[in-house]
Amino acid sequence: MRAFTTLDEISAAVGEDLGTSDWLLVDQARVDAFAEATGDHQWIHVDVERSAAGPFGGTIAHGYLTLSLVPYLGSQVFELQTPGAKLNYGVNKVRFPTPLRVGSRIRAHVSVAGVTDLPMGKQMTLKYLIEIEGADKPACVAETVVLLLP
Template identity: 75%
Template sequence: MRTFTSLEEVVAAAGEELGTSQWLTVDQERVDQFAEATGDHQWIHVDVERAAQGPFGGTIAHGYLTLSLLPVLGTDVFALETPGAKLNYGVNKVRFPQPLLVGKRIRSHIAIGECTELPAGLQMTLKHTIEIEGEAKPACVAETVVLLLP
């Protein structure tokens, strides 16, 4: 695990691969809880019997559920212990190349992209690739943006 304690350390790491998280199984309970929290109860995510007859042979995780797992997967790879607040500033790009079948395991490969000084602080991009165990294509590729306040 890589720990950053200063904004200068973050800037110096721009362009570096940070590492890969542990595997995480995405089970039906997690998918159902996400559906409940978001109100997205589409059958392909929550109706196990109907989804078994559908295009993927089972339920699939919501794309936004996969995206929402970036922070927990990231805790295996790096920590930002810089002095100020750390704010989710947005997402530049997100793609879901492969459906994530419920019951599969995923892990995240993370790299630091660009670091840009702003009047409010340091803007850092993180590049995430969410690999599905045994699949050629990732479940999610995302470039997130974090604002680190001094």
């Protein structure tokens, strides 16, 4: 686990691979809970019977469910112990190269893509590659942006 305690440490980490999270099983209960929370009940995610005959041979996780796991997976890799507020600012890029079949395990590889000085603090860009166990392509590739205020 990498812990950043100063904004200077964060700036010095640009280009650094921070590490990899533990594996996480994405089961049907998690997908169903996400569908309930978001109102996205598309059959490819929640209808196990119908999906078995569909294009992926079973249900798949919502892309946005995969993206929503970034904070949890990232918390296993690094932590920001810097003084001041840490605010989610946004996402620069998100792609879902491979459907995530329910019952698969995923993990995150995290690196620091960039740090920009701002009048109010720093803007940290992190790159996440969400790997599917045994798959050639990732489930998700995303760049997230965090504002760090002193």
